[in-house]
Amino acid sequence: GENVEQHPSTLSVQEGDSAVIKCTYSDSASNYFPWYKQELGKGPQLIIDIRSNVGEKKDQRIAVTLNKTAKHFSLHITETQPEDSAVYFCAASITGGSYIPTFGRGTSLIVHP
C-alpha cells in the first residue's frame, strides 16, 4: 500500500519567515495530494490540494508543488503569521474507486511573534 513520509516533524519559524514542509510517497499511481491543517483542539481541515496533472498550485500565502518523477510534494507558506501555528498533514491517494487517503505523520509548525 501507499506510504507517505513527512518532514520535518517540528518546524519553528519567526513571524514573516517562510515555512516549507516536504512529503514523499511510494505509490506511483497516487494522483491526488491534499494538505490538512489541524489547529489545537480541532479536527484537520483541508487547506489546499493538488492533482497529478498540475505541478504547482497557489492560494494566497500558501502553495503546493508536486514532482511526480521524484514522488515528492511540498507545502510552502510565505509571510508566516502566528495563526499559521498548527499541525499540518500531507496525504496521498488515488481518485476513483475505494482509495483512502494515506496521511503523513504531521508537522507541528510554530510561528513565533
Next chain:
Amino acid sequence: DSGVTQTPKHLITATGQRVTLRCSPRSGDLSVYWYQQSLDQGLQFLIQYYNGEERAKGNILERFSAQQFPDLHSELNLSSLELGDSALYFCASSVEWTGGAGELFFGEGSRLTVL
C-alpha cells in the same frame, strides 16, 4: 465548523471496559471514515462506511467494530480496552464513497483516555 458532530468529546475509562463513540456526518454526506490519532502515529485510518455498508478497512483491531445506521450516523465500538487505545478518534465524512476524490470533513474528535 465542519458540520461533522462527534460525541463524547472526552471519555475516561478503565482497562477492559467498552465504549461507544458516535458520529453524525455533514448533511448529505453518505460516507463516514474513522481515524485514530496517537501522539507519534499521525492519522491512522480505521474503517470507512458508505450509505450503511462497509467499504474499506484499515488497521482496525478485532476488538474494535463500527457501523453506519440508516440515518447515516455512525458508531465506533471499542472493547476490552487497553492503555494503548488511549488516543484521539476522529470521524470524517464526504459526499462520495471514494475518499480519494476530494475533501474529507473532520469532526473535532473524541479523546479517549484508558486508565
